[in-house]
Structure formats: structure tokens, C-alpha cells
Amino acid sequence: MKWSEFFTSSIGKKFVMGLTGIFLVLFLIVHVSINACIFADLPIFNAEDNGRMFNVAAHFMGSTVLIRILEYGLFIGILLHIVQGYALTVKNRAARGVGYAVNLGNRGSKWYSRSMGLLGTLILLFLILHLGHFWTKARFTDQLSPVTYNGVEMHDMFTRMKDVFASPLVVLVYILGCISLAYHLAHGFQSAFRTVGVHNKKYNILLTSLGYGFSIIVPLVFALMPIAMHFGWVA
């Protein structure tokens, strides 16, 4: 079997979706961990950090060669996941020319497992807004105010977050983005492992539970970031 035959088969395409999905799950762990550094400023820690921990972590991510190379990998992964996802959604929808008058609906499956294309689209729209708010500003413009720690000048991403999340509308959109992500992960996490061939019962049970936990905790921590910034919990 040629490479092209493998990757254009229905299972080969899903294999790409599953692998990139798992890769993006790993990225989410890194992203949520780095960003959680803003919570060092919560009053309970009494740290008076003023966003230093987060700024230094963000600077590390932006200035380390290995991570900059991984960044290309990340964008390739995201693009593959998006393009392949849409291609599969279109093809799968086209496999039934005439629909039903009465649908099976939630009797056979969860609504979010049937709405991965829609949820993915919502995440994509959120992602465009999100990259515009932070990544493109830091990478391609000089609009972010600098801050210096131990003689090293870096972007003050912490202040940027405060500025962006001053708007309640932006906070609301971010929360909706996190909800979309939560439901996308609630199905995607365990489905990705099934797609790459994990069929052992004990692993499937473990991964399903892990998936639900991940899909609640990670988007919740993400959602708490704009909320905490907006209400000055970490000011």
C-alpha cells in the first residue's frame, strides 16, 4: 500500500485527525500551564508578583529556538486538523443524499459527538480572534509595552491581558470559545484514541474518564483567566 493510498483512505484520513488531535491536546496542556502563571497574583498567594512569573514564562516560549521550531509544528498540526476536518465533514455529509424525515437524534449519540464540525468552526473563529489579540501583536508588532526583569526586556503580556479583558464582550466571547472547546474535547479526546486503534476495554474506560476530566478542567481554567483579569482578581 502506497503512502498516498493510506492517507487518502477513510481510516487514513481519520488517523491524521486523531494524531493531530492528540498533538493539540498536548499543546493545550502546555498553553494552560504557562497561562496559569497569572494566578500567581491571586491574593491568597500574597506574592505581589505583578505578572512577572507569567511574563517570564511567555518570554521563554517566544524566545527559545526549540519552542519556536515546535511552533511551526503546531501550526502545521492545527492546519491539518482544520483542513482534514472540513474535508471529512463535507464528504461524510455527502454520503447521505436524501435525509430522514424523523432523525435518530440523541437516542443514539451525544449531540456534541455529532457536532464536531460546528464546534470546531466556533473554536476556529475564536482562535482567529485570540491570535489577533495576543500572538500576532507579540510576534509582528511593537504595540505591546515592554517590561524589564533582571536586565532582560520582554513584552508585558500580563498588562496586555488586562487591557484585552477589560471589555466584558471580549470576556463573554472567550467564555463561549472555552465552552466550544470543552464540548469538542468531551468527544474528541476519547474518539482520537479510538481512531488510532486503542481498543482495549480498560484503556477505553480510562481514556473516556480522562477525556471528560480534561474537557472540564482545561477549558474551565482557560475561562477563569479572562474572568479573573476582568474582575481584577489577579491585578
Added chain:
Amino acid sequence: MSSNNMNLTLKVWKQKNSQDTGRFETYQVKNVSEEMSFLEMFDILNEELIREGKDPIAFDHDCREGICGTCSMYIDGKPHGPWQANTTCQLHMRAYKDGDTITVEPWRANAFPVIKDLMVDRSSFDRIIQSGGYISVNTGNAVDANALPVEKDKADAAFAAAACIGCGACVAACKNSSAMLFLSAKVSHLALLPQGGPERKTRVLNMVAQMDKEGFGSCTNTGACEAVCPKEISLSNISRLNGEYIAAGLVSEK
């Protein structure tokens, strides 16, 4: 038992042939016994239609004991009707009450074109089986049962997969019209047994290639297939099929 008889309204898909666009027709069925099977109710309706000189409703049926996989009605949005782990022929009218309206549609998938009314062409499944759903052995005397040891758990799992009757309810229920539950049952049942070993890789590659050629969609693991399967084929077979295909595809010689 006449006290339990009921009058029902049926909304049934009528389509002359594969070219016809088709439409729903409404029928009144009177005096239906709760002890009738769903198909017997259709028999009675058809006899009445024939007496009236009208075109009877075409539907697939054969064994009428839940083992052949021929009956195929999509009843009120669910393949094989409201009961769990059940075929249409084994659905009985006690599932309904007087005055109910029942909508009956054919399986919907491009790979299952409608032949007439509720009958669809499922020869795509036959072609998938022909592409590898068998083992190649020269016939001869049956070997002793103890000549080829099989682990009990694997024998049970293979048997559970082999219970698939190829009715196509999985395709009908799937939002992607995917045939993966059917195919995974066929691949699993042979991959789990020593007799299936020699052709294990070519089998899965050829059968998936044929499935794709027939125009079925991809699997997104929603689980709708498993929920409606009359033989309760497990979704974990699909994961096994994925593993079999990926392993075979990535390590094949050419």
C-alpha cells in the same frame, strides 16, 4: 383479544424505483392485534391495498426470526424500531398503542440506493465481503477440534463480532452513513481467530478500500451504530479495525 386491537396511522415512504424522487403516503390500518409482528401488520395492509387495486408497499423480509438481516425499516427515526437489540421482524405491535402514528422510511445512504419503497440495495455489503471477508483454505476433511487451540476470550469476542447479520442498521443510523461497525465486525471476527491470521493484513486493506469505493462515510465514533445494532456489536470492534488497518497499512511491504 379484540379489546387490545388498535387503529394506527402509517406514514410510509413510497418510491416507484431508484429514479423516482419518492414521497410519503399515509395509510390507516384498522384492527391491528398487539400480538402481530410489525411486518405482519404490513402484510395485512398490503393485502388490503391489493384488494383495493392499489400498489402494495415493497419491503425486505426473509427469515422473520431475527437472524438473516434482511428486514430494514427505519421506524420513527430508529432502525428496526423502538426496541433495543431487535430486528424489525421481531418488533411486535404491543410496542404501540391505539391511535399512534408511525413513520416508516427506508435506510438512507448513497451506498444503499432505494430499489422500491422501503427496499434498498445492500449489495455494497456483499462486495465488501467479496473483497476479503473470508479465509482461503483448500477444502478437505474437517480437522479435529483440538488441532487448533483458540483462547476462550478471543473465541468469545470473535463469536460476538460474527453475530453481525449485515442488516445495515449501523449505516442507516450513522450521521456519516459509515459502514465501519459492519466492517469492523467482519474484520474482527476473522482477525481474532488463528484461521484468519494468514490473510489478516491483505483482508483489512482490501475491505476498507472496497468500503471507501462504495461511498460510505468515515467513522466519527458517535456510537449511534452500536446503540441501534440488533446484534449489539460493540464499538470497540471499530477501534480494533482502526488498529488493524493502521498496522497493516504502515508496515506493508510495498
